[in-house]
Amino acid sequence: MTCAEMEHVLPEIMEGVRTADQEAHLQNCRECSGILADLDEIRQRARSLHASEEPSSRVWESISTTLGEWRSETDVIAEQARELQASEEPSPRVWDSIQATLNEWRSEMNEISAEAGVLADSEPSPRVWNSLEIELRKAGLIRRPEPPVASGRSSGWRWAWLAPVAAALLVVGVTLSQRGHAPQGPASVATLPMASLEDQKMLDAVALRAPSMRAVYENNLRRVNAYIRDAEQSVKNDPTDPEAQESLVNAYEQKSMVYEMALDRSLP
Amino acid sequence: MTDARRRAGGGLSEAEAIELAKQGDAEAFEALYDLHKRRVYSLCLRMTANTAEAEDLTQEAFLQLFRKIGTFRGESAFSTWLHRMAVNVVLMRLRKKGLPVVPLEETVETEEDTPKKELGGPDPALAGSLDRLQLERAIEALPPGYRSIFVLHDVEGFEHNEIADMVGCSIGNSKSQLHKARMKLRELLKTSRAAKATRP
Amino acid sequence: MENRLRAARITGVLIIAAVLMVAAETRKEYHFPVGAKASVSVTNPYGPISVKPATGNEVVVTAITHTDKVEIDQSQSGDRVDILSHLLAGADSQSGRVDYEIQVPSDANVTLHSSTGPMRAEKLQGDVNLEGTTAVVEVRDLNNAHVHVRTMEGPVTLTNVRDAHVDITSVSGSVVLTDVTGRFVQVNSASGAIRYDGDFGTGGEYLLTSHSGDIDAVAPGYASVDVTARSVTGQVENDFPLQPKHTPFTVKVGSAFSGTMGKAASSVRLLSFSGKIHFRKR
Numbered sequence: 001m002t003c004a005e006m007e008h009v010l011p012e013i014m015e016g017v018r019t020a021d022q023e024a025h026l027q028n029c030r031e032c033s034g035i036l037a038d039l040d041e042i043r044q045r046a047r048s049l050h051a052s053e054e055p056s057s058r059v060w061e062s063i064s065t066t067l068g069e070w071r072s073e074t075d076v077i078a079e080q081a082r083e084l085q086a087s088e089e090p091s092p093r094v095w096d097s098i099q100a101t102l103n104e105w106r107s108e109m110n111e112i113s114a115e116a117g118v119l120a121d122s123e124p125s126p127r128v129w130n131s132l133e134i135e136l137r138k139a140g141l142i143r144r145p146e147p148p149v150a151s152g153r154s155s156g157w158r159w160a161w162l163a164p165v166a167a168a169l170l171v172v173g174v175t176l177s178q179r180g181h182a183p184q185g186p187a188s189v190a191t192l193p194m195a196s197l198e199d200q201k202m203l204d205a206v207a208l209r210a211p212s213m214r215a216v217y218e219n220n221l222r223r224v225n226a227y228i229r230d231a232e233q234s235v236k237n238d239p240t241d242p243e244a245q246e247s248l249v250n251a252y253e254q255k256s257m258v259y260e261m262a263l264d265r266s267l268p
Numbered sequence: 269m270t271d272a273r274r275r276a277g278g279g280l281s282e283a284e285a286i287e288l289a290k291q292g293d294a295e296a297f298e299a300l301y302d303l304h305k306r307r308v309y310s311l312c313l314r315m316t317a318n319t320a321e322a323e324d325l326t327q328e329a330f331l332q333l334f335r336k337i338g339t340f341r342g343e344s345a346f347s348t349w350l351h352r353m354a355v356n357v358v359l360m361r362l363r364k365k366g367l368p369v370v371p372l373e374e375t376v377e378t379e380e381d382t383p384k385k386e387l388g389g390p391d392p393a394l395a396g397s398l399d400r401l402q403l404e405r406a407i408e409a410l411p412p413g414y415r416s417i418f419v420l421h422d423v424e425g426f427e428h429n430e431i432a433d434m435v436g437c438s439i440g441n442s443k444s445q446l447h448k449a450r451m452k453l454r455e456l457l458k459t460s461r462a463a464k465a466t467r468p
Numbered sequence: 469m470e471n472r473l474r475a476a477r478i479t480g481v482l483i484i485a486a487v488l489m490v491a492a493e494t495r496k497e498y499h500f501p502v503g504a505k506a507s508v509s510v511t512n513p514y515g516p517i518s519v520k521p522a523t524g525n526e527v528v529v530t531a532i533t534h535t536d537k538v539e540i541d542q543s544q545s546g547d548r549v550d551i552l553s554h555l556l557a558g559a560d561s562q563s564g565r566v567d568y569e570i571q572v573p574s575d576a577n578v579t580l581h582s583s584t585g586p587m588r589a590e591k592l593q594g595d596v597n598l599e600g601t602t603a604v605v606e607v608r609d610l611n612n613a614h615v616h617v618r619t620m621e622g623p624v625t626l627t628n629v630r631d632a633h634v635d636i637t638s639v640s641g642s643v644v645l646t647d648v649t650g651r652f653v654q655v656n657s658a659s660g661a662i663r664y665d666g667d668f669g670t671g672g673e674y675l676l677t678s679h680s681g682d683i684d685a686v687a688p689g690y691a692s693v694d695v696t697a698r699s700v701t702g703q704v705e706n707d708f709p710l711q712p713k714h715t716p717f718t719v720k721v722g723s724a725f726s727g728t729m730g731k732a733a734s735s736v737r738l739l740s741f742s743g744k745i746h747f748r749k750r
Binding site: 427428429430432438439440443 | 543554
């Protein structure tokens, strides 16, 4: 092993992974063992800097003043709300004042959230992904993965998120009902229905990241859209049919899975 | 000792302070500030190498804590949660200023930034002779991107997967930049030592 | 003579290619000591992942890369181990491939992500989560585990999975369950075919649903089930003499049937929109 090769593997050695070859080189090479010892010293000394500095009293004074201002503003708002409740006719001035303060708070919160969003999404084309994610989460079409559920869970839990799914149904269902589709038997993939604008955006985003996967996503999205279309028609035919409702939930679960996979940036 | 602690007979635990602070208890919030101010401030100072900026960021981090403490569910340790919040506040400020948070692997480094290769024979080792002040000065002199990674990992103890998550890079990038940061620090420390030795 | 020369040349080229391939392979091994119920996550866009039980309290990861276009990011935080195949610029499904063999304590929770796979897990008892786009998924010999599989078009096979909670979602990949029993077994497929071959255990809920994929359930005569089957437009067949039951479910010859066998210990529902359903006797 040469010193140049040793330099290349130093990071792994610092994490405690070393082969016999590397150990032998370190035993025999003062320069490399010296570098390693220095880096180790730096790393160990660095820990002593943890929480080692004390802020001046100015910091707490400033925080305390700001919190006091916030509390006063809250008290004013609360007082105005009480005035509003008590009065027979709300004064326009009171409403204007409340709304102005709430708008200030709202834009402050939005700024923080937007900055956090920028921070979290620092890969190329974040806007496409973020706007898709936000729209889908609003529509309740995707949700965070949940931990495995303990035994004893029955299928009754599935109805719990029928409400947000029904909301998403309104969006898609209106579009499809305008097309006036009737349930159809199996058809070739090419003839299956496509796509809302969101579907096209998602496919374009997949194509940007992994062009070879676009066709896979498109074919499967068509199948899922056909599922949704037929399930919606079944529910429309008989809204009280529990199997039809279950079918619709299954269909939307499939769609949310396809979107989650498409938005998963760890995989092509 | 704050009033909140006195009220509780001097035994207000962190968990109690958190619950009271969630309800808006100012003294409980101050107790939390006292418990965590050093860690948050040290982090801000190391990342920015500027006292005024660090104080400003510390204030911002705690104000954000006040706004968001109601959302703390206890799924992680409070100090970890606050620590990550502070890191995000610092990183947001660095990004706003257009400063690199972490050098990208593809970035071409400047002559100044790249750790120099050793020339000539081996120097005296740092081990046993490195003091805190020397290291602090060397960290301040690091380019901002290297400084962030080094502080987050070696000083603050974040793992590479956490750093990658926070700053938006790959774990591999985090590891390679940390190594370069340490090599650069070594070079700075050796140079400073050599300069001292030649001073009359 | 000419043919022999040509054959020799071809053989020579193949040998050189093989040597070059082997030379480009890099094998790395990582060891992570862990405690009970460790959590192991592997994300590998291209290439196989195989998970088996380890002999001790450690996670052993063997990774073989074939080019320098991919690097292995590995990290441990307490009992959580994360492995990621990090694709570098210019990597594709060939150059970015990594072959993983993972050994974990049998009670570990395992999460595998792969685009092309295949993914295999065997002889585990913890939670097993597998997600792939076109990856073949094979799970076998699990006991008292939670198994979650999500795939777009990779075929899924579960064999000898007992006392389990199973949840499989597949868009167009086929799903084959052989000797799979548990408290809750659910398969949701759009166009992928579903085949179940087993006795449905002694008390569980089995839900096999599809949009257009055919559903084939094969059971022995001693199975103890309360079965409901319906296809909106597809054909439905039943080989068993079922006892009728009082239910608002509408029985319709050729499209829907419902009834019980034995003590009706397990609930079985076979539902499709346009797929064929066949409840078959083994």
